[in-house]
Amino acid sequence: MAEPKPSIVEIRNIFKSYHRESLAVPVLHDITFDIAEGEFLALMGPSGSGKTTLLNLLAGIDHADSGTIRVGGVDITALSETELAHWRANNVGFIFQFYNLIPVLKAVENVELPLHLTALSRRERREHAETALRMVSLEHRMDHYPKEMSGGEQQRVAIARAIVTDPTILVADEPTGDLDRVSAEEILAMMERLNAEMGKTIVMVTHDPRAAQRAKVLRLLDKGYMNDAPAQNPL
Amino acid sequence: MLQLKILFRNAFHNKLRSGLTILGITVAVLAFGLLRTVIGAWYSGVEAASASRLVTRNAISIIFPLPIAYNEKIRQIEGVKLVSYGNWFGGIYIDEKNFFPNFCVEPRTYMTIYPEFVLSPPEQKAFFADRKGFVAGRKLAARFGWKIGDQVTLKGTIFPGNWDFVMRGIYRGRDKTIDETQFFFHWDYLNETMKRFSPGRADQVGFYMIAVKRPDLAPDVALSVDKAFKNSLAETLTETEKAFNQGFIAMSGAIVTAIQMVSFVVILIIMAVVANTMAMTTRERIGDYAIMKTLGFGGGSIAAMIFGESLVIALTGCLAGMILTFPAAKAFGHTLSTYFPIFLVSAQTLWLDLIAAFLIAFFAAIIPARHAIRVGIAEGLRRIG
Ligand SMILES: Nc1ncnc2c1ncn2[C@@H]1O[C@H](COP(=O)(O)OP(=O)(O)OP(=O)(O)O)[C@@H](O)[C@H]1O
Ligand SMILES: [Mg+2]
Numbered sequence: 001m002a003e004p005k006p007s008i009v010e011i012r013n014i015f016k017s018y019h020r021e022s023l024a025v026p027v028l029h030d031i032t033f034d035i036a037e038g039e040f041l042a043l044m045g046p047s048g049s050g051k052t053t054l055l056n057l058l059a060g061i062d063h064a065d066s067g068t069i070r071v072g073g074v075d076i077t078a079l080s081e082t083e084l085a086h087w088r089a090n091n092v093g094f095i096f097q098f099y100n101l102i103p104v105l106k107a108v109e110n111v112e113l114p115l116h117l118t119a120l121s122r123r124e125r126r127e128h129a130e131t132a133l134r135m136v137s138l139e140h141r142m143d144h145y146p147k148e149m150s151g152g153e154q155q156r157v158a159i160a161r162a163i164v165t166d167p168t169i170l171v172a173d174e175p176t177g178d179l180d181r182v183s184a185e186e187i188l189a190m191m192e193r194l195n196a197e198m199g200k201t202i203v204m205v206t207h208d209p210r211a212a213q214r215a216k217v218l219r220l221l222d223k224g225y226m227n228d229a230p231a232q233n234p235l
Numbered sequence: 236m237l238q239l240k241i242l243f244r245n246a247f248h249n250k251l252r253s254g255l256t257i258l259g260i261t262v263a264v265l266a267f268g269l270l271r272t273v274i275g276a277w278y279s280g281v282e283a284a285s286a287s288r289l290v291t292r293n294a295i296s297i298i299f300p301l302p303i304a305y306n307e308k309i310r311q312i313e314g315v316k317l318v319s320y321g322n323w324f325g326g327i328y329i330d331e332k333n334f335f336p337n338f339c340v341e342p343r344t345y346m347t348i349y350p351e352f353v354l355s356p357p358e359q360k361a362f363f364a365d366r367k368g369f370v371a372g373r374k375l376a377a378r379f380g381w382k383i384g385d386q387v388t389l390k391g392t393i394f395p396g397n398w399d400f401v402m403r404g405i406y407r408g409r410d411k412t413i414d415e416t417q418f419f420f421h422w423d424y425l426n427e428t429m430k431r432f433s434p435g436r437a438d439q440v441g442f443y444m445i446a447v448k449r450p451d452l453a454p455d456v457a458l459s460v461d462k463a464f465k466n467s468l469a470e471t472l473t474e475t476e477k478a479f480n481q482g483f484i485a486m487s488g489a490i491v492t493a494i495q496m497v498s499f500v501v502i503l504i505i506m507a508v509v510a511n512t513m514a515m516t517t518r519e520r521i522g523d524y525a526i527m528k529t530l531g532f533g534g535g536s537i538a539a540m541i542f543g544e545s546l547v548i549a550l551t552g553c554l555a556g557m558i559l560t561f562p563a564a565k566a567f568g569h570t571l572s573t574y575f576p577i578f579l580v581s582a583q584t585l586w587l588d589l590i591a592a593f594l595i596a597f598f599a600a601i602i603p604a605r606h607a608i609r610v611g612i613a614e615g616l617r618r619i620g
Contacts, residue, residue, distance in 0.1 A: 052613075053613075056612075061613055062612070062613040082533065085531045085532070088529065088530070089530060089531025094529055096619070098619050100523075100526045100619060102523055102527075103248070104241055104244035104248055105237075105240075105241065109240070112237070113527070117530070117531045
């Protein structure tokens with residue numbers, strides 16, 4: 001058995017419900033688990049099981065009803081809205097199903113966007129953004145607007161934007177959900193490399209078993225309950 | 236700054252919608268500017284009036300005359316510097332639609348009391364010397380192509396007959412606010428003709444103009460004049476020229492108020508239109524703003540971008556409207572020169588345009604900005620796709 005790696009994310013007794021009018025709809029029930037540093041975790045489960053909700057909580061863009069979440073030693077459930085925004089800017093890289101690039105910004109400007117919240121100079125920002133675009137092999141598309149690129153290319157720009165700040169964890173919500181197979185494979189290979197070569201911790205929500213196969217660890221969510229033991233990925 | 240870049244590009248992203256909104260603002264600002272200019276033109280007579288000039292007229296009504304004999308008595312009143320007099324002639328040049336104001340006056344005193352009508356010394360001399368001479372404003376002369384020495388005939392209305400005059404001078408306004416469409420001739424010419432053909436109407440004047448020694452003496456002089464003719468056959472009413480001119484406008488005051496209200500209603504309407512545009516654009520961009528918040532941008536910078544975008548649209552439309560106001564006012568002033576001899580876009584109107592643009596931008600962005608701040612990130616992200 002290998003030495004267990006230290007946990008970078010510690011999720012303890014998380015409850016979350018949405019409120020529709022006066023009715024509370026429970027979505028997550030007593031979720032407790034850890035994510036080790038350098039892990040590539042796939043979170044699977046039927047539609048409506050609470051995957052996106054859970055991902056949002058550990059990425060600090062939504063609040064739990066109770067329980068604690070520690071990321072890199074910081075209890076993010078105790079942070080104020082402003083502190084949380086600051087924390088996200090420094091610690092989390094986001095990849096979404098619909099790429100979510102800003103349509104009026106060129107590829108390189110989209111990648112630079114999160115760097116505007118750092119102390120970097122104009123030149124340093126541009127250099128970092130260009131490096132990130134090179135890592136996703138899109139340096140030749142730097143000055144293109146999102147609508148001039150394919151879905152796969154847009155998602156690669158989104159990956160560049162997610163890694164440009166060198167975050168503690170990467171979260172991805174169905175990153176291949178809107179892509180054809182070839183582009184999806186490309187994106188997954190890229191994420192695999194980020195994990196393997198750069199040691200990035202990745203949490204990926206997916207419906208796609210092929211996508212899940214790339215991950216090292218699988219966790220299943222069903223109607224807001226999580227299986228206790230992480231399944232070692234059969235692949 | 237990247238946010239500036241984003242808000243500028245956002246403002247012109249949907250070209251049709253931004254274009255139509257900007258066009259709407261342009262038209263609204265243009266309409267606002269023209270309406271304000273009409274009001275300004277209405278009051279220009281009052282603005283130009285001097286506070287150190289008094290007008291004396293018959294106390295019963297302006298249409299009743301005063302005896303010429305009052306001239307001597309008024310001159311002797313304490314504080315009076317100079318007295319002139321005249322009549323509204325109301326003559327018609329060829330056709331009624333060629334309307335312009337025409338008066339007979341005592342030329343020497345009148346031109347002294349009205350230094351804002353500038354006449355070159357030789358023309359002045361020629362005008363004073365010729366009993367049948369007249370002077371016209373520069374615009375009026377240009378309108379009918381009159382030149383010095385031309386004979387001009389007016390058809391009398393109040394004073395029947397055809398009246399021949401010879402042009403002896405063209406006066407200029409001291410500045411742009413001075414009416415250059417008036418026509419003056421000798422009171423003596425009118426009076427001598429009256430003596431001959433209808434003696435009952437001779438030796439009468441429609442009004443006296445009084446220059447006082449110091450503006451602060453004006454109220455006392457006005458009281459003294461009216462007291463001097465108390466219980467006489469023709470009692471007088473003396474007021475400052477400003478009050479006198481205002482009296483004319485008061486009649487149409489309701490219309491001015493209505494125009495004033497319409498000009499502000501125009502701004503309110505366009506405010507609603509821009510608010511609608513901003514609501515539509517921000518609703519479309521809730522996802523973009525959610526992404527920016529996800530990346531760590533605060534609600535304040537999102538709101539600033541929305542206000543900025545609203546301001547870019549409002550100012551673009553406003554500047555276009557302001558620029559168009561000038562040629563429009565010129566064309567307007569040209570067709571309406573009969574009614575509004577002075578039709579100028581004032582600096583105040585331009586300031587009001589700018590203030591309106593800022594108010595439009597601000598109020599149009601309040602609700603969208605509040606909404607964009609309030610929507611939770613998770614909620615905003617779910618709207619994408
Ligand atoms: N804002 C909300 N208000 C009310 N209910 C919500 C809200 N957001 C999500 N839900 C509900 O919470 C449950 C979990 O939603 P969530 O989006 O986390 O599921 P998911 O596992 O990501 O589903 P999918 O695979 O379809 O993306 C669903 O039943 C959903 O309808
Ligand atoms: Mg989901």
